[in-house]
Amino acid sequence: MAVWDAIVLGAGGVGSATAMHLSKSGARTLAVDQYPPAHANGSSHGQTRIIRQAYFEHPCYVPLLQRAYDLWHQLEASTSQKLFHRTGLVELGPRDGIVIPGVLQSAKEYSLPIEELSPSTIHERWPGLRGDEKWGGVIEQNAGFLRVEQCVQAHLDTAKRHGCQFLHDCTVLDWTSDQNEVKVVTDRGVETAARLVIAAGPWTRSLFPILSPHLRILRKHLYWFKPEKESFREQNGFPCFFHETPQGFFYGFPCFNGTGVKVARHSGGQLIESPDSSSTKRKPQDDQDRQLVIEYANQYLPGLGSNMTSTAKCYYTSTPDEHFVIDRAPGHPNVTVVAGMSGHGFKFASALGELASQMALNTEIPFDLTPFTIRRFAS
């Protein structure tokens, strides 16, 4: 008989939440991660992640986001800490582009409160934000940012409180499954379980090879600026921001707790094989990306200045359609995979953990997951 009811492979953004939901459901759960808790080697670090509901990517995400909001609030309440900063999010871009029409569509379908504002009104309200006068603009007040490492740690701590066991600094080398159980081979031995959830982020390609041709791993860069003006601070009402520009999508966060203004480019990225490959380690910094971010800041964030104080790198794991994979492994009904977050998955992590746990435990799934199946890649 298997030792564990469930093993979670990966205890990052999604895996930490999955471990919490499984152990809360009473499942004897083991979570394995190759790095220490809330580490900075994968996709869930760098202080902050934007969270929003009027989802320009597709309205089908909105119900999942509403559940994610509830679960983040529950996590805050149960751990007595502030994880979600409701700063609001200003989005600016062409009226016939991707962002503004997408936001308006999701807001309309789900009656979400957003306010449409012209770029000049936005600039009057927040002099540090600017957009082309021909563009549209919206503010979603119910949006903001999550403290990413604190969220992961809060999920891990709560999982532990509910009896989850952890193997950190332990690498999974392989897994197999038959009708009865799953065997997970690690560099410390073999673990057996009734179910396996794979939440391996940018390492998914090697652990789940059938997805490999459909996942692109992109190294992305984050930049912090020390602003020239006090108005960029969260306590002075500065919001998160997202621009669709002719040079691509860019976004950023207000200063909080003495940090700078974090700015990054959502588009682009350096294509890599894997975060660990020697070619990734040899790859130089992305000078073009840095230059584009500086030019973006000069053009659209007046008063930010050019004092860049630090940088970090992180990985997107992108599918061809940039929609997630949330599915059971073909031919392995006791293996669930959550992958391909395509650079927009963290805000969902709380709900994805619950979903992965429901899939693993074969309980009812209250969402339509058709857009997230593996079989969509077959065509």
Ligand SMILES: Cc1cc2nc3c(=O)[nH]c(=O)nc-3n(C[C@H](O)[C@H](O)[C@H](O)COP(=O)(O)OP(=O)(O)OC[C@H]3O[C@@H](n4cnc5c(N)ncnc54)[C@H](O)[C@@H]3O)c2cc1C
């Ligand atoms: C720069 C950047 C900005 C982003 N901005 C946003 C945003 O504003 N809003 C948003 O919603 N999302 C955003 N995202 C996306 C979001 O952060 C990711 O989608 C999400 O964090 C991915 O979580 P994950 O659990 O899939 O991956 P990870 O958190 O990387 O977790 C995978 C875990 O698996 C472990 N693992 C892998 N292989 C093995 C193995 N063989 N053995 C043991 N352990 C293993 C890893 O060590 C890791 O801990 C951003 C991402 C980046 C990189």
